[in-house]
Amino acid sequence: MTKMDSQAATGVQLLEVSAGLEGQRIDNFLLARLKGVPKTMIYRILRKGEVRVNKGRIKPDYRIKEGDIVRVPPMRMTQADEPAPLAKGLLERLEAAIVYEDKGLIMLNKPAGIAVHGGSGLTYGVIEAFRQMRPLCKEIELVHRLDRDTSGLLMIAKKRSMLRHLHEALRGDGVDKRYLALVRGRWPATRKQVDAPLQKSNVRSGERMVEVNPEGKEALTLFKVARRFGEFATLVEASPITGRTHQIRVHALYAGHAIAGDTKYGDEDFSKEIRELGGKRLFLHASDLRVTLPDGEVLAIHAEPDEQWQAVINNLVDG
Numbered sequence: 001m002t003k004m005d006s007q008a009a010t011g012v013q014l015l016e017v018s019a020g021l022e023g024q025r026i027d028n029f030l031l032a033r034l035k036g037v038p039k040t041m042i043y044r045i046l047r048k049g050e051v052r053v054n055k056g057r058i059k060p061d062y063r064i065k066e067g068d069i070v071r072v073p074p075m076r077m078t079q080a081d082e083p084a085p086l087a088k089g090l091l092e093r094l095e096a097a098i099v100y101e102d103k104g105l106i107m108l109n110k111p112a113g114i115a116v117h118g119g120s121g122l123t124y125g126v127i128e129a130f131r132q133m134r135p136l137c138k139e140i141e142l143v144h145r146l147d148r149d150t151s152g153l154l155m156i157a158k159k160r161s162m163l164r165h166l167h168e169a170l171r172g173d174g175v176d177k178r179y180l181a182l183v184r185g186r187w188p189a190t191r192k193q194v195d196a197p198l199q200k201s202n203v204r205s206g207e208r209m210v211e212v213n214p215e216g217k218e219a220l221t222l223f224k225v226a227r228r229f230g231e232f233a234t235l236v237e238a239s240p241i242t243g244r245t246h247q248i249r250v251h252a253l254y255a256g257h258a259i260a261g262d263t264k265y266g267d268e269d270f271s272k273e274i275r276e277l278g279g280k281r282l283f284l285h286a287s288d289l290r291v292t293l294p295d296g297e298v299l300a301i302h303a304e305p306d307e308q309w310q311a312v313i314n315n316l317v318d319g
Helices: 026-033 039-047 088-096 126-133 160-171 247-254 268-276 307-315
Strands: 013-016 069-072 098-101 105-110 151-157 175-184 193-195 198-202 208-212 220-229 233-240 284-292 298-302
Touching: 013 026, 026 039, 026 069, 088 098, 088 126, 098 298, 105 126, 126 151, 151 160, 160 175, 160 284, 175 247, 193 247, 208 247, 220 247, 233 247
Parallel strands: 151 284
Antiparallel strands: 013 069, 098 105, 105 151, 175 233, 175 284, 193 220, 198 208, 220 233, 284 298
């Protein structure tokens, strides 16, 4: 969370970095905090060295630390404490998607197609919606992320202490995450894991892609066959041991079994056949989360995929 002074929209702002945000890039930090400011303007003030941290100049790739005081120059923007109201239908949909909530944690069965946060042309995401839905929770933050087109269980911390606890659990083995994925072809029962390093790269269009590369970061995903549909498709359970961007999607492709509906790493012919069955989405769903809470209680949550997913599965032939 941040503390933001309440000066006029064009005044200087001082943003204080609190626990749980350290390690975040300065541009992502500002994008999340300066609602109403065009993305291009944020990158411009960073390039020109107009953003100061602890009264000193920083580079655009600077990673923030707890206690940093970030000085933002005067800019034209909407009031940061008056976010644009989000559509009532979206808020109701997200409220209905909550599968668990206590005083420190929300677990959401995130619908496919909704981003977890604003940015990249989006003015809002799940976290912006929940800040509006839970205005008294001043410390509300995403614990982790899901791709926009991936559905399923997403953790949102309502307190800084919970955020710190869950981040520590994610770095160790305190969180068990399982996904369901519908993949092309007959996944062999003997293929129980994909251990292949992943590296981010930018293609000519500027779009960020991830690829298997010996120089990348180590990445390991465990796979288990859940249900077969002849030679056409397999429903697999995927357990990412590491947490790399697009990890399951790229590892499935690397194994020769692209995920249905994946516009980045998929097989267009396979995805087209699934679309003809009514499957107009990415068939990757975070179905199970098991986490130990600060008081030692083990929380195990299961969330079913949406009706569209179920309808496609019902239209496939077992085999």
